[in-house]
């Protein structure tokens with residue numbers, strides 16, 4: 001007898017048929033009962049990463065001391081190539097692991113503005129991630145140029161005609177997120193890149209919410225610039241270094257604003273003047289975070305082993321199952337979908353709108369399910385494609401419907417009490 005999708009048996013059968021199921025055991029789990037649906041904030045710790053970091057600390061730092069720099073110095077570009085080959089469709093020599101996403105955005109936007117004299121307008125959308133909007137505002141203020149902010153739909157993402165209306169001959173760079181942090185809306189990178197190029201501008205993609213979960217094809221799309229973090233789906237840990245991508249033919253034309261010695265042609269000549277290397281390393285600044293870069297390498301290798309296409313397939317299955325259960329169980333309690341329904345337009349997380357989302361999320365955490373809350377009234381649930389089970393999704397939604405039904409969330413303090 002075939003099981004109904006709303007039955008737990010159905011979820012168990014999906015787990016039994018999941019070709020990636022065994023990867024769950026490659027992560028540290030200290031609480032078997034915890035359901036983790038916040039992979040879009042901080043990914044879990046791979047066991048191989050913990051072991052490799054311990055080894056690097058003991059042998060390479062403890063034993064090798066300063067001698068280890070000989071091999072460490074190549075890590076940022078080597079690990080960048082790993083990300084390029086397995087996760088973001090970038091040929092070698094175009095990705096560097098370095099700094100934070102925020103700092104990389106600052107570097108690349110300034111470099112892109114300098115490279116396009118006569119064009120001084122920056123374009124972004126009003127639902128881009130806060131740090132992106134703030135950095136762009138800051139650059140516009142520092143350089144006295146215009147930041148053109150286009151309006152976007154909080155649930156559906158960027159509309160093509162709104163973008164087109166902003167694309168005038170004065171636009172230098174369009175800076176967008178590939179997957180919207182709030183709704184999970186997935187932008188059509190190839191199409192938008194070609195629209196921006198037709199207007200003579202450059203495009204920068206923020207990949208924080210797509211890298212490691214959604215296949216990215218930077219070279220194929222003709223993207224100019226990209227940035228992304230590694231602590232979400234790359235599972236590299238809190239504050240692990242970010243990465244940046246600069247298309248090979250653009251590198252030599254761009255000069256970043258932070259003239260640090262790690263971008264210098266003959267670093268140890270200690271020469272009087274800054275003279276950056278021609279390749280991607282010119283976007284480096286100071287001494288790289290080696291332990292963090294090692295964690296990025298381990299996280300990327302694990303994803304490469306699972307295969308980004310298979311991860312995406314599983315992610316779509318997990319999130320569409322989540323949406324199905326939400327439709328069936330949660331709609332009567334005032335929840336509505338605040339993410340695109342079409343699989344091809346959705347990244348890796350599902351956002352549910354509910355007027356009391358903040359307290360719902362608190363109640364859910366108390367019940368052992370970690371998701372998160374996003375303003376103004378949204379509950380964000382982000383499976384970790386490599387580690388989340390279909391039964392985790394079933395159990396999480398089952399707990400949520402119980403919380404909604406027994407109204408236990410109403411006993412919690414309101415969001416206002418968080419602020420005051």
Ligand SMILES: Cc1ncc(COP(=O)(O)O)c(C=O)c1O
Nearest residue numbers: 100101102129131181206208229
């Ligand atoms: C789209 C996006 N950009 C940037 C960031 C954060 O940048 P940083 O790592 O510099 O704090 C985040 C963090 O969640 C994000 O979601």
